[in-house]
Amino acid sequence: xxxxxxxxxxxxxxxxxxxxxxxxxxxxxxxxxxxxxxxxxxxxxxxxxxxxxxxxxxxxxxxxxxxxxxxxxxxxxxxxxxxxxxxxxxxxxxxxxxxxxxxxxxxxxxxxxxxxxxxxxxxxxxxxxxxxxxxxxxxxxxxxxxxxxxxx
Numbered sequence: 001x002x003x004x005x006x007x008x009x010x011x012x013x014x015x016x017x018x019x020x021x022x023x024x025x026x027x028x029x030x031x032x033x034x035x036x037x038x039x040x041x042x043x044x045x046x047x048x049x050x051x052x053x054x055x056x057x058x059x060x061x062x063x064x065x066x067x068x069x070x071x072x073x074x075x076x077x078x079x080x081x082x083x084x085x086x087x088x089x090x091x092x093x094x095x096x097x098x099x100x101x102x103x104x105x106x107x108x109x110x111x112x113x114x115x116x117x118x119x120x121x122x123x124x125x126x127x128x129x130x131x132x133x134x135x136x137x138x139x140x141x142x143x144x145x146x147x148x149x150x151x152x
Contacts, residue, residue, distance in 0.1 A: 001117045001118065001119055001120065002100075002102075002117070002118045002120055003105055003110070003115050003116070003117055003118075004102045004105060004115065004116055004118055005105055005109050005113040005114065005115060005116075006034075006035070006037075006113065006114040006115065006116055007113060007114075008102050008103070008105075009099075009102065009116050009118075010034060010035075011098075012094050012097050012098050012099050012102065013030070013034055013073070013089075013094065013097075015097045015098070016071075016073065016093065016094055016097045017030055017073070019097070020071045022067065022071075025054045025055075025056060025064060026064045026067050026068070028053060028054050029050060029053065029054045029061065029064045029065065029068065030068050030073060030074075032045075032050060032053040032054070033045065033050075033068070033074060033087050034089065036087075037087075037089055037116060039114075039115055039116055039117055040116075040117055041088060041089040041091065041116055041117070041118075042086060042087065042088050042089070043086070043087050044079065044084060044085070044086050044087075045084070045085060045087060046080070046082060046083055046084040046085070047061065047062075047083035047084075047085070048083070050065070058083075071093070072090050072092070072093035073089070073090055073093055074087050074088060074089060074090060075087070075088045075090055076088070089116075091118055091119060099118065100118075100120075102118075
């Protein structure tokens, strides 16, 4: 996981939204969902709140939301009987827009700004069994290889 500030991550999200040419109200909805995100990139919002944010009827708001799902920015799942949904930011959609190029946060930013944890898809187990590891000693290439011995 990589921690970044919400402000820096928003710049990546904003460039993603501009590239996908959303309308003002669709972008407004995306912004409302994004700024409600917690540190893990998830938030819980109900439909009435989102309708008030974009000044739209519920069916219009749902269409806007489905646009955000369609372009890959968010995923959602219903968690309450009163049209309450959990929204999850899709980090994978933001990779080519500079997601992994975000600079490490400073201590001041860590203490003063909202953070989001980005899952790093390239975090792999370095001791992968299927891959044969070859160790090359470049410091002394002409020396004979040392064989370990066990002394009792």
